Amino acid sequence: MPKTKKDKCKQTNSINQVRYGCALGALHSVTAIPGAMPITHCGPGCVDKQYMSLAFYNGYQGGGYAGGAVTPSSNLQEKDVVFGGAKHLDQLIAASLKIMEADLFVVLNGCIPEIVGDDIGAVVARYQKKGVPIVSAETGGFKGNNFTGHEIVTEAIIEQYVDKFAPDKTTKKKGLINVWAELPFQNTFWRGDLAELKRILEGAGWQVNILFGYGSAGVKEWLTIPNAEFNLVVGPWLGLKTAKLLEKKYNQPYLHLPILPIGAKQVGDFLRSIAAFAKENEVKTEAFIKREEKEYYYYLEYFTDFYAEYWWGLPASYAVASDATYNLALNKFLVNQLGLIPAKQIITDNTPEKYREAIREEYKHLADDVAAEVEFIEDGYLVTQTIKQGEYGHKPPIIFGTTWERDITKELNGHIVEVSYPVSYDVVINKTYIGYRGALTLLEKIFTTAISKSA
Amino acid sequence: MIENQGWAAGKILLPGFFYRKRGDYMSYRIALASSDGRHIDRHFGHSDGFVIVEVEPGGKFVEQERRQAQAPCQHGFHEEGAMQAAVRALRDCRYVVAEAIGPGAQKALEQQDILPLEIEGTTVADAVQKIYVYEKNKQRASVRA
Numbered sequence: 001m002p003k004t005k006k007d008k009c010k011q012t013n014s015i016n017q018v019r020y021g022c023a024l025g026a027l028h029s030v031t032a033i034p035g036a037m038p039i040t041h042c043g044p045g046c047v048d049k050q051y052m053s054l055a056f057y058n059g060y061q062g063g064g065y066a067g068g069a070v071t072p073s074s075n076l077q078e079k080d081v082v083f084g085g086a087k088h089l090d091q092l093i094a095a096s097l098k099i100m101e102a103d104l105f106v107v108l109n110g111c112i113p114e115i116v117g118d119d120i121g122a123v124v125a126r127y128q129k130k131g132v133p134i135v136s137a138e139t140g141g142f143k144g145n146n147f148t149g150h151e152i153v154t155e156a157i158i159e160q161y162v163d164k165f166a167p168d169k170t171t172k173k174k175g176l177i178n179v180w181a182e183l184p185f186q187n188t189f190w191r192g193d194l195a196e197l198k199r200i201l202e203g204a205g206w207q208v209n210i211l212f213g214y215g216s217a218g219v220k221e222w223l224t225i226p227n228a229e230f231n232l233v234v235g236p237w238l239g240l241k242t243a244k245l246l247e248k249k250y251n252q253p254y255l256h257l258p259i260l261p262i263g264a265k266q267v268g269d270f271l272r273s274i275a276a277f278a279k280e281n282e283v284k285t286e287a288f289i290k291r292e293e294k295e296y297y298y299y300l301e302y303f304t305d306f307y308a309e310y311w312w313g314l315p316a317s318y319a320v321a322s323d324a325t326y327n328l329a330l331n332k333f334l335v336n337q338l339g340l341i342p343a344k345q346i347i348t349d350n351t352p353e354k355y356r357e358a359i360r361e362e363y364k365h366l367a368d369d370v371a372a373e374v375e376f377i378e379d380g381y382l383v384t385q386t387i388k389q390g391e392y393g394h395k396p397p398i399i400f401g402t403t404w405e406r407d408i409t410k411e412l413n414g415h416i417v418e419v420s421y422p423v424s425y426d427v428v429i430n431k432t433y434i435g436y437r438g439a440l441t442l443l444e445k446i447f448t449t450a451i452s453k454s455a
Numbered sequence: 456m457i458e459n460q461g462w463a464a465g466k467i468l469l470p471g472f473f474y475r476k477r478g479d480y481m482s483y484r485i486a487l488a489s490s491d492g493r494h495i496d497r498h499f500g501h502s503d504g505f506v507i508v509e510v511e512p513g514g515k516f517v518e519q520e521r522r523q524a525q526a527p528c529q530h531g532f533h534e535e536g537a538m539q540a541a542v543r544a545l546r547d548c549r550y551v552v553a554e555a556i557g558p559g560a561q562k563a564l565e566q567q568d569i570l571p572l573e574i575e576g577t578t579v580a581d582a583v584q585k586i587y588v589y590e591k592n593k594q595r596a597s598v599r600a
Contacts, residue, residue, distance in 0.1 A: 078570060078572065079572040079573050079574060081589065082572055082574075082585055082586055082589045083572070083574050083577070083582070083585055084585075
């Protein structure tokens with residue numbers, strides 16, 4: 001047997017049961033912006049694979065105006081590898097501009113043309129010179145996963161479109177913030193989550209550039225990015241790179257809040273941190289929290305009968321296998337607001353090394369008296385093995401994970417709530433699990449799953 | 456029936472796989488659809504002549520012949536037998552390059568293990584050079600360290 005190289009998590013370079021897409025998968029970050037259209041320069045099947053995995057068998061989110069079967073692609077053949085595919089891309093862009101209506105075009109390449117050496121930037125630059133709102137993002141698969149791709153796309157749009165087309169790049173508008181949070185489509189509930197995030201931020205007095213999804217004013221909203229007072233990065237790491245770029249570029253400070261807030265306690269902390277950072281909207285924030293908590297606890301009061309009295313047993317311990325954002329968010333909520341016991345925590349998004357230590361620290365103080373260990377694993381076999389080793393006590397645990405965790409959940413006789421890509425057994429339209437409203441939905445989901453198992 | 460009237464006339468042409476069988480370092484041939492021997496300016500189906508270039512193991516390109524062929528496409532009407540014959544006439548080649556190659560012809564070529572390549576507005580010399588680089592890279596990529 002040849003010797004196999006393994007990393008700290010005993011992981012080899014082979015991964016089964018994928019938990020993210022490739023960098024080209026970030027074409028979904030483009031389709032998530034109303035009015036934006038991706039143009040892809042890649043092999044046949046590349047877009048299909050990214051779409052089917054990230055946007056179809058993941059909550060059945062669908063393609064919409066610019067995704068799925070709509071996305072133009074050069075469908076590179078062997079001749080493009082032999083003779084170069086730049087001309088082919090040029091033809092594709094020209095044709096797309098003729099028949100596709102969009103406010104912004106984003107050319108993304110797959111790994112084939114980047115390896116062959118097509119000068120995609122030069123092709124796109126010719127259109128940029130003519131004033132076409134088009135940018136190029138080098139998202140060859142070897143650059144990393146779709147989280148990396150998302151940052152490449154975001155930065156390409158800022159550098160090549162916003163910077164060029166924004167009517168005013170110097171004025172700062174008091175109270176206007178750019179929000180960098182979940183990864184569209186990868187985070188199955190991003191639509192509902194971003195809507196709730198926008199709702200609570202607006203409730204607390206902020207004007208919000210949410211940038212992706214229905215709540216975004218689309219491409220023209222992106223043009224106001226330089227006018228924001230500051231950038232708000234919500235989540236353990238994604239978006240930090242973009243915020244740092246904007247800090248340098250437009251002299252915008254940023255606030256990094258690693259915990260995507262679920263439930264009254266976390267949302268309260270979240271909104272108060274923002275008000276304290278900006279020294280703004282304190283009164284509106286308190287008034288909003290008061291109003292929302294009144295409603296939230298109205299519902300919770302009735303829920304407590306069930307939570308305290310249900311005779312047939314409810315889960316007490318849990319494991320989470322998900323991307324960093326949801327993992328930390330769920331842990332905070334489950335420990336602080338439900339009093340559940342963390343058993344195994346696995347982050348599966350290949351978080352860049354430089355952020356991992358800070359994330360581990362977060363788990364050391366989930367509550368005053370609760371700490372947990374977190375592991376960074378991407379391989380499905382090892383995720384399963386790790387969950388299997390958890391100490392769950394004598395009651396069946398609840399597993400927050402992906403569709404891949406169904407088998408191990410059965411083996412543990414536990415309950416499963418799918419929260420991370422791929423979520424193949426939930427049809428998701430605009431459901432949210434965050435904020436005030438999403439927390440209640442999450443409670444419904446958790447306990448409906450738990451008590452209906454034997455029905 | 457298509458006959459070879461050029462250099463290889465009268466010789467027995469072996470099928471393409473025979474030429475490839477003895478390893479990647481063998482020489483190989485490229486057929487390029489050209490009316491003047493310099494520019495790739497013909498559709499596969501309309502081409503009545505191909506430049507046959509042999510790439511030698513050392514990377515030297517030698518024009519072997521101008522091979523005449525009967526164009527299988529007669530004003531949009533394709534005769535299956537003529538298509539097969541046109542493809543057979545090039546079966547000693549690893550690549551066939553033309554301005555355009557229809558899906559039927561591509562399939563017929565691929566069945567003979569010949570790789571069809573479409574390219575517009577280029578010369579025989581340029582195409583051969585690019586194929587040579589590609590072939591070399593492909594061989595390098597498939598060598599296991």
